[in-house]
Amino acid sequence: MNDESLIDALLPAVKQQIESAETPYVKVTYTRLVEQEGLSPDEAVEAIALCLADETNRMYIDKRDFDQNRYQELLCTLPESLEE
Template identity: 40%
Template sequence: MKAYEVAPEEILAVVENQIAASNPPIVRQTLNRLLLGMLERDDAIELIAVVLVNEMDAMLEEDRGFDLARYTELLKALPELPEEQ
């Protein structure tokens, strides 16, 4: 199963939960940075969701757990999107 098989609204809900809980804090920091860069909130949330899906796909493909360091680096690179694996 690929992460894209998860309903988009579920992915967006996970991102919103990460922001609300500030866990990991980099998600809220990334949202704030993107908003300061003049992105609309919905667009910023969608970019963060793309990164989350990318990490979820990598977890499934590599049969590993969540890699916070990788997730952080991908978030820091936004608005540049991660390359397809």
């Protein structure tokens, strides 16, 4: 699976997180990206999916559980981390 198809596969999960009461920080990030940073809704979802992919990949490499704190930290770096 290439990076683009991985991101595409994660888009539904991100959209679910935006609506979920269990992950309010994802909706906060989405709103910030769209309303303050000027990203389109699709761009915001893709940016969040990149962070989710990064954490998912790190889980696999380190053989550990999902680190919600790390995921939140990655979200806080958006949109700057998109420019790297």
